Each structure stands twice: as C-alpha cells, then as structure tokens.
Amino acid sequence: MSSLTNVQPTSTSPPFDPSSNRILTGSVVPRKNLTPGERDRMYCLMEIYFAGTHRVQFEADLAEKEAVVLLRDARSTEIQGFSTLMRIETEVDHQEVVAFFSGDTIVDQQYRGETTLSRLWSRTVFAEADRIVAERPSTKVYWFLICSGYKTFRFLPVFFREFYPNPAAPTPPEIKRILDALGERKFGDQYHPESGIVRFRSPTPVRGGVADVTEQRLADPLIAFFTCVNSGYRLGDELACLTEISRSNLTRAGERAVGMRSGHS
Helix, strand or coil, rough: CCHHHHHHCEEEECCCCCCCCCCCEEEEEEEEHHHHHHHHHHHHHHHHHHCCCHHHHHHHHHHHCCCCEEEECCCCCCCECCCCCCCCEEEEEEEEEEEEEEEEEEEEHHHCCCCCHHHHHHHHHHHHHHHHHHHHHCEEEEEEEECCHHHHHHHHHHHHHECCCCEEEEEHHHHHHHEEEHHHHHHHHHHHHHEEEEECCCCCCCCCCCCCCCCCHHHHHHHHHHHHHHCHHHHHCEEEEEEEEEEEEEEEEHHHHHHHCCCCC
16 A cells, blocks of 8 residues: 555645644655654653553554554644554455555544545545556445544544445445445454444543533434444443445545635545
C-alpha cells in the first residue's frame, strides 16, 4: 500500500473557530518511518482517552499497519491526533474484496470540530480505491472499521449513504458475509459473527467523560441504535461496520471531504 503515502501528503484545515489558534496540519506517513518520539506521543494520546492500554499491545497493533495519518498543531507541531490504516484483501462469494481497516484513531478534544482528519483520510483512501478499481474493475472496495464509541459510528451517516449496521435497513446477506469474513480474518475468535461484535481479551474502553451516553444523547436515533446493537460498549466491545468506498455512496459532506465538484455524482 505504498501509494497511500503518496496521496495528499499534507493538508491544512481552516480554523473551525475564528477565535481559536488551534489549527491542525495532517500528513500520511509510512508506519515504518515513525520516530520513537512520534510513537511515544501517539501512545500518550491513547492513554489519555482509553483505559486498559498497554504499550506492548499498542506496538503490536501498530506493527501490522502500513500507514499512519498524523495530525499536528500548526504552531507547536506536536502530534494531537492520529489514525492508522491497513489494507485487507480477501475473496467472498467469488468476488475480490479490498478493505481499508482503520485502527486506533484519536483527535485531542481541544481540536473538536477540526476536519483535517476526515478530509485527509478520505482523499487518501479514495485515491487508492480509484487506483485499485482502475487496475481490477471487478474489485469491490470497502471501509472496515470497529466502533466502541458512538462518535466514531456517527462518521458513517455523515459521509456515506449506505453503511452497515444501519438503523434504517437490515444488513443485506451479501454484506454480512463480507463483514464476517473480514471480522474473522482480522480478529479470529475475538469476532462474534452472531452479533457483529469484536470482544477483545484485553479491551481498551473509552474513558469516562470522553463519549458518555446521556439520556439527552439517547434521543438521537443513531446513538440509541448504536447502544442497542453494541450494549457492551462501556466495557470496550467494538461494533464491526462496513461501507463501500465509492463516489456514488458519498453524501454531500462526503463529496466535500473527498474534494469532488459540487453537484458531481
């Protein structure tokens, strides 16, 4: 997946708050190029936002990834967020499948509302998906992710028209087979196909106060759905999710993130 690190190498977001100086710049770098100091800062962010973290496990998870999206404060250059990426290839129902899996993903809360990560991730992954489909037109390309908090799950309807699990429609059998194949390939017996949940033997739940589900938030049907299908989210259970990476599957917000022309479909 070397081409991932050649697409949109740097992205700077405009201020999300006119009175704020907190602006992020982003870059996609090969995992093998991370410095010890960058790894230390990434793990520090993990400890801040997730309980039960262990450096050995963090390094093991990182070792299987090909690329990392790094977010830095534009002034101090300190890392304030990151997301990791790997590609999984398999065949389901005689169909070639390529899935981009998002691993650990964190943005420091003081940069809440910043869009650098979503724009840089989208442009990078869609450019690589375009390359794959150009070379192998019959291949289906997906985003495979796991969610232990509702904030991650909410990215799906913001950027994609169809995604699963979905409160508006049951998961089609062919999508369920792909999701199960990816879940079992990536997580082995820690993936439970009957529920679509990844239950880690050493979970790292989101810390209290980061993404708490209040009665007010449960009024949001999407959050209510998430807590219903992933009732163990407080313990670190992860909901496996899938959406097709295709331009026709993008919402208007998704089109803007990818950089499509207005009105383009």
